[in-house]
Every structure is written in structure tokens, then in C-alpha cells.
Amino acid sequence: MNARVRHATVESTSPHAYSASTVCHVRPIDWEENASAAQLPPTYADLIEFEQSTHTVAARRTVCRENDLHDAVPVICAGWAAAVITLSDGSRQILSFLLPGDLVSTTLLFEPRSHCLVEAITEVRYRTFRRSELKGALLRHPESFDALSKAWIDEKVRADQLIVDLGRRTADERIARLILNLAERLAQRGMTATSGETPAIKMEFPLRQHHIADATGLTPVHVSKVLSEFRRSGLVEISDRSLTILDPARFRRTADMR
Amino acid sequence: MNARVRHATVESTSPHAYSASTVCHVRPIDWEENASAAQLPPTYADLIEFEQSTHTVAARRTVCRENDLHDAVPVICAGWAAAVITLSDGSRQILSFLLPGDLVSTTLLFEPRSHCLVEAITEVRYRTFRRSELKGALLRHPESFDALSKAWIDEKVRADQLIVDLGRRTADERIARLILNLAERLAQRGMTATSGETPAIKMEFPLRQHHIADATGLTPVHVSKVLSEFRRSGLVEISDRSLTILDPARFRRTADMR
DNA sequence: CGGCGACTTGAAACGTGTCAATTAGCGTGG
DNA sequence: CCACGCTAATTGACACGTTTCAAGTCGCCG
Numbered sequence: 389m390n391a392r393v394r395h396a397t398v399e400s401t402s403p404h405a406y407s408a409s410t411v412c413h414v415r416p417i418d419w420e421e422n423a424s425a426a427q428l429p430p431t432y433a434d435l436i437e438f439e440q441s442t443h444t445v446a447a448r449r450t451v452c453r454e455n456d457l458h459d460a461v462p463v464i465c466a467g468w469a470a471a472v473i474t475l476s477d478g479s480r481q482i483l484s485f486l487l488p489g490d491l492v493s494t495t496l497l498f499e500p501r502s503h504c505l506v507e508a509i510t511e512v513r514y515r516t517f518r519r520s521e522l523k524g525a526l527l528r529h530p531e532s533f534d535a536l537s538k539a540w541i542d543e544k545v546r547a548d549q550l551i552v553d554l555g556r557r558t559a560d561e562r563i564a565r566l567i568l569n570l571a572e573r574l575a576q577r578g579m580t581a582t583s584g585e586t587p588a589i590k591m592e593f594p595l596r597q598h599h600i601a602d603a604t605g606l607t608p609v610h611v612s613k614v615l616s617e618f619r620r621s622g623l624v625e626i627s628d629r630s631l632t633i634l635d636p637a638r639f640r641r642t643a644d645m646r
Numbered sequence: 647m648n649a650r651v652r653h654a655t656v657e658s659t660s661p662h663a664y665s666a667s668t669v670c671h672v673r674p675i676d677w678e679e680n681a682s683a684a685q686l687p688p689t690y691a692d693l694i695e696f697e698q699s700t701h702t703v704a705a706r707r708t709v710c711r712e713n714d715l716h717d718a719v720p721v722i723c724a725g726w727a728a729a730v731i732t733l734s735d736g737s738r739q740i741l742s743f744l745l746p747g748d749l750v751s752t753t754l755l756f757e758p759r760s761h762c763l764v765e766a767i768t769e770v771r772y773r774t775f776r777r778s779e780l781k782g783a784l785l786r787h788p789e790s791f792d793a794l795s796k797a798w799i800d801e802k803v804r805a806d807q808l809i810v811d812l813g814r815r816t817a818d819e820r821i822a823r824l825i826l827n828l829a830e831r832l833a834q835r836g837m838t839a840t841s842g843e844t845p846a847i848k849m850e851f852p853l854r855q856h857h858i859a860d861a862t863g864l865t866p867v868h869v870s871k872v873l874s875e876f877r878r879s880g881l882v883e884i885s886d887r888s889l890t891i892l893d894p895a896r897f898r899r900t901a902d903m904r
Numbered sequence: 905c906g907g908c909g910a911c912t913t914g915a916a917a918c919g920t921g922t923c924a925a926t927t928a929g930c931g932t933g934g
Numbered sequence: 935c936c937a938c939g940c941t942a943a944t945t946g947a948c949a950c951g952t953t954t955c956a957a958g959t960c961g962c963c964g
Contacts, residue, residue, distance in 0.1 A: 473810050477904035481813040483806050495802050498795035503803055527785060537756035540798070544753050545761055547805045548741055552731050554812035555739040555863030559952070597911070605813030607953055612912060646735035817920070855943065865921055870943060 438521045444513045447594075451492070451506040451514060458500055460516035462492045467512035468594050472505045472602065482603035484546060485509075485595075487573055494540045497522065510594045554605050562604040563614050564643035567624070571633060586635060593631035618642075696783070698774045705852075709750070709764040709772060716758055718774035720750045725770035726852055730763045730860065740861040742804060743767075743853075745831055752798045755780065768852045812863050820862040821872050822901035825882070829891060844893060851889035876900075 440460050445451055451469055452458065469486040471493065483504060486492060492506055497519065526532055546569075553562050571589055574580045580591045597615065601608040618624045623639045625632040633639050698718050703709055709720065709727055727744040729751065741762060744750060750764055755777065784790055804827075811820050829847055832838045838849045855873070859866040876882045881897045883890045891897050 473806065475810070475814060475904050476902075479814050479904070481810045483809055493802075495799045498792075499799055503806065527788060527791065530785060533785065534756075541753045541757055543802075544751075544805070547802070547809065548731065548761065550809055551741055551805065551812060552733070552739045554809060556733060556737050596909095608911085609913090609954080610952055612910095613952095616912075644734075646733050646737070854941090866943085867922080867945090868920055871920095871945080874944075 438517045438525070440516045440518050442513065442515050444511065445508045447508055447510050447512075449508050451508055451512060452502050454502060454505045456502045458496070458502070458516075459519050461496050461519050461522060462506075462514045462516045464488050464490045464492065465513040465515055468509040469512050469514075470507050470509055470599065470603075472507055474505060480602045481605065482599065483550070484543075485570065485599075485603070487570075488577060488579075491539055494536070494543050497526075497536070509599060558645075559604070559606050559610055559614050560617075561643055561645060562606070563600060563611065564618070564623075564639055566600060566603055567631065567633065568640065568643050586637065589633040589636055591631055592629060593626065594629050696775045696779045698776055700771065700773050702769065702771045703766045705766055705768050705770075707766050709766055709770060710760050712760060712763045714760045716754070716760070716774075717777050719754050719777050719780060720764075720772045720774045722746055722748045722750065723771040723773055726767040727770050727772075728765050728767055728857065728861075730765055732763060738860045739863065740857065741808070742801075743828065743857075743861070745828075746835060746837075749797055752794070752801050755784075755794070767857060816903075817862070817864050817868055817872050818875075819901055819903060820864070821858060821869065822876070822881075822897055824858060824861055825889065825891070826898065826901050844895065847891040847894055849889055850887060851884065852887050 442465070443451075443462075451462065454474070464486050466488050469492075471483040471486065473481050473483060475481075486506070491497070492514075493503070495503065500519065526536060549565075549569075553565055557565070570593075571580060571591055574591050575589075580589055582589055597611045598608045600606075600615075601611045604611070606614075615624075615626065618639075619626065623633070623635055623642065625634055700723070701709075701720075710716065712732070722744050724746050727750075729741040729744065731739050731741060733739075744764070749755070750772075751761070753761065758777065784794060807823075807827075811823055815823070828851075829838060829849055832849050833847075838847055840847055855869045856866045858864075858873075859869045862869070864872075873882075873884065876897075877884065881891070881893055881900065883892055
């Protein structure tokens with residue numbers, strides 16, 4: 389079901405990981421060399437010890453499928469992925485986008501079963517760690533426990549926010565909030581660049597409009613219309629897989645018009 | 647901010663807790679006497695020891711407010727409550743309904759800050775436990791850790807399901823799923839009754855239509871229309887704060903039409 | 905060159921929201 | 935006992951936001 393090779397790279401399909409630094413001229417934290425910087429370091433030294441293997445999957449391929457069983461816990465090192473739930477009629481809902489440094493899901497720390505499909509958006513590199521050993525370390529190191537609970541709370545707050553957005557906000561708000569959320573998370577990772585007096589925020593943006601649609605509960609057609617409107621009114625600029633928030637203040641207002 | 651009395655009952659405003667047994671003729675688990683049966687027993691003996699106090703709040707009053715700080719972790723003993731997020735324009739989104747035995751939120755185990763308002767729907771009795779001691783016990787007893795992770799996974803799966811429902815399902819599906827979810831959770835607690843050949847499922851149902859609206863991202867007016875349609879087509883019967891699913895099979899089909 | 909996927913645009917259909925009027929139930933106080 | 939005010943729920947007409955359907959552009963790759 390999953391690779392058992394320790395400290396080994398498997399499935400390398402491309403020499404270079406997706407990197408935000410190429411476009412944004414920002415040096416992102418290097419999740420590749422420094423896995424310990426990920427969300428759940430029991431202690432920096434310990435985590436490395438539990439590493440199981442490193443994997444690379446191409447864009448559009450799956451990292452793991454729904455109901456897959458794994459005794460390994462995956463952490464994204466490079467690239468963007470999405471946690472997706474698919475309904476029987478083919479419609480999809482993206483639960484969250486996974487960025488470098490993200491644990492795929494905190495539930496995977498406790499349970500081998502994946503509750504949703506995880507799909508690579510760009511090429512993705514991820515590492516896996518043995519659940520059993522991680523769990524032991526967690527109980528031995530109280531400070532690692534705090535790191536875990538932080539990840540957990542974060543995941544929960546994000547999910548709750550999405551519930552509110554889908555339940556109570558318009559298409560414009562949902563899309564603007566999605567973009568702002570991603571911008572914030574990328575900024576934390578040093579993967580954005582700013583420029584100008586009302587500092588515009590620039591970032592790599594590998595999402596297709598259908599990803600935005602799947603995340604916001606809208607149709608791709610409507611996403612296209614809303615983004616066009618955003619562009620027309622000078623809020624954002626999108627080109628060549630990169631997005632710039634031209635007027636962050638006004639954009640934040642359209643993201644929360646109540 | 648919160649009571650500090652140990653093993654003491656405060657704010658008792660009524661002699662009787664809301665109880666499903668009066669209507670459904672079922673004997674529910676007694677969360678009052680047996681707090682240890684709640685979701686997070688470190689060990690049954692230990693938990694009782696950490697009890698801080700018992701509270702009762704009337705219907706429509708708040709159990710805790712958003713951004714409240716508590717060093718106590720609340721567990722519902724009797725009654726129904728809702729975890730709610732309020733937007734600045736007054737619209738509300740219910741994140742989850744809390745039933746007897748539910749920990750209000752697993753994040754409260756790790757963090758004193760409440761991320762949402764918790765509001766009593768019926769009169770609610772709840773107990774609180776000291777976070778600091780609970781946390782210590784959690785680390786000492788690995789088996790309690792498993793109970794906790796089960797609660798966390800459950801909370802997460804439920805939240806993810808709600809995201810899918812709000813993002814991708816119609817009003818009819820959302821409402822039917824909400825009712826079925828509640829029926830399932832009540833059944834686990836022995837708070838439902840069945841009767842007939844295609845066994846109809848009966849339960850107490852204290853929700854107002856505006857609760858359903860807030861939980862499903864709809865308006866009360868539309869909820870009324872959908873429920874009327876359900877009634878007209880013989881799917882459910884609602885009267886006197888009690889709800890009966892007359893045709894569970896057909897109702898499940900309307901809850902998942904894809 | 906042809907085909908394919910991503911995106912755009914417009915017209916029409918549909919689901920849900922908004923507004924308004926009405927009824928029923930319930931507790932309070934005269 | 936009834937009148938009153940309040941909240942919950944119902945119903946119909948209409949408005950609005952989003953989806954659906956369809957046609958068309960553009961860039962990319964075989």
C-alpha cells in the first residue's frame with residue numbers, strides 16, 4: 389500500500405519541485421532540507437529519525453485516495469495539493485488546500501484511514517513518518533504535544549470558517565476570502581512579495597478556476613465571471629499562474645461585506 | 647468568569663433536565679450521574695476527580711460566548727445546545743448541535759479561548775473539568791488518548807460533511823441530512839424510538855425552524871417550505887417538539903440524491 | 905494542422921431569498 | 935376571562951444570484 393523504504397526517495401518524476409521563489413523573488417523556507425520545520429515537530433531532532441520516505445507525484449495525480457489505509461503520516465514539502473471529497477454524481481468539494489509544511493490532516497496522526505482524496509495541484513513532494521513512532525514521541529514530549537494541538541486548532545478554525553463562508557456568504561466574498569486566506573498562509577511561509585505604496589501582494593497561484601469553484605461551492609463558469617469582475621475593477625491581476633492583489637484594503641472589504 | 651466551586655451545583659433554575667425518555671419511551675444513558683460516560687474519559691475513575699462544577703442554563707441563554715476564556719472544559723449532560731458563529735450583519739451559522747455526552751469542542755481541551763458562541767436550545771445542564779488536570783491525565787493514560795482522538799476524528803468528519811453539504815447540496819438534501827444526522831446521534835444515545843413495519847423513527851426535536859435555517863445556510867422561510875413539502879409527501883411528521891421519520895428509506899434517498 | 909483543455913461571454917432557467925400578509929400558540933396582566 | 939403582545943410558522947408574489955447551456959477564443963502539444 390505504501391513504500392517501506394526508509395530515508396529513500398521514490399517515484400521521482402521530475403528534477404525540480406514547484407517553488408514559489410522563482411516568480412516572487414522571495415526565499416521560502418526550505419521544507420525539503422528542513423522537514424523539522426513542519427507543523428508537528430515532536431522535537432526537531434526526533435522527527436527526522438521517524439522519517440520513512442520521500443515521494444514525488446506529478447500535478448493532477450493523487451497523493452492518497454479516500455479510504456486508503458496507511459501507517460505513514462504525510463507532510464507536504466513542496467507544491468500545492470488539495471483535500472477533496474467527491475460525490476457520486478461527480479461534483480467535488482475541496483476541504484482545504486495543502487501548502488508546503490502542512491500535515492495532510494491531523495486525523496491521520498490517530499487513524500490510518502484517509503477520509504478524503506488528496507490530489508496534487510502542482511507537482512508535489514511529500515515525506516511520510518511512521519504513525520506508531522510519532523505517537524510514542526508525542527506522549528513522551530509534552531512540548532511536541534503543544535505543537536500538535538496548535539495544528540489541530542488551526543485546522544478546526546479553518547474548517548469552521550469555511551462552513552460559515554459556504555453557508556452565509558456570496559460568491560464574491562467566498563472567492564475573495566479564499567484568495568486572501570491563501571495569501572496569508574503563503575506570507576507565513578515567505579512565499580509572497582509586496583510592492584508599491586498601497587503594497588500590492590504578489591504570489592504564485594497554480595489553481596485552475598475549477599479548483600476555486602470546487603473550494604467555494606460554485607461553478608467554474610461563475611468563478612470566471614467573478615474573477616473577471618475583480619480584474620475589471622482593479623482588485624486583482626492574474627497572469628501566468630501568478631496572482632497580484634492590487635488593492636488589498638478594498639479587496640478585504642469585498643471579502644467581508646457585512 | 648466561571649465558577650470555581652468544586653463538586654458543586656450552581657445556577658440551578660429548574661428541577662428537571664430535558665429528557666428524551668418522556669416522549670420516546672426509551673431510557674437514555676444517564677449523563678447526569680455518570681459523567682464518565684462522556685466522550686473523553688481519561689479513565690472513568692479519574693474523570694470524576696477532575697470535575698469542577700455543574701451548571702444549568704435556561705433555553706436561549708448562552709453557555710459561553712465567543713472569545714471567552716475558561717480554564718474549564720464543558721461537557722453537556724442534558725439538553726440540546728448549538729455552537730454558533732455570528733457575522734456582523736447578524737446572520738448566523740450553526741457549526742454543530744451539541745447533545746448529551748458531547749464535549750463542547752475538542753479545541754477547548756488545548757486552548758482556553760472559545761472560537762464560537764455556545765447557546766442553549768433547550769434547558770441545558772453541563773459539567774466542567776479542569777483543563778490543566780485533564781491534560782496531565784491525558785498524557786499519563788495512553789488509553790484515554792485514544793478516546794480523545796476518536797472524539798477529534800468524529801468532530802472533524804462531521805465538520806467536513808457539513809462543508810460538503812453546504813457547498814454542494816440542495817436545500818432539501820441539507821435539511822434531510824441534518825435530520826438524519828441528529829436521528830443517528832440520538833439513536834447512539836438511546837434517545838429514539840422505532841415503530842411500525844418500515845420502522846418509523848421518532849425523536850424529540852426541540853429545534854425551531856430558524857435553528858435548521860442557521861445550520862443549513864438557508865432562510866427560515868425556505869426551511870418552512872421544504873418541511874411542508876416533506877410533510878405533504880409523507881416523509882416526516884412534526885408535532886409538539888417531536889419529529890417522526892415516517893419513511894426512513896425514502897427519506898435517506900432525498901438526503902442523498904446523487 | 906487538428907484537437908484538447910482552460911477560460912470567456914451571453915441568454916435563459918432555476919433555486920433560494922426577500923418582502924408582506926396572515927394565522928396559531930402562549931404567557932402576562934388587566 | 936379576555937385582550938394584548940410576542941414569537942413561530944405558513945403562504946404567495948416577486949426579485950435576485952447562481953447555474954445551465956451553448957458558442958466561441960486562445961494557447962499548447964502531438
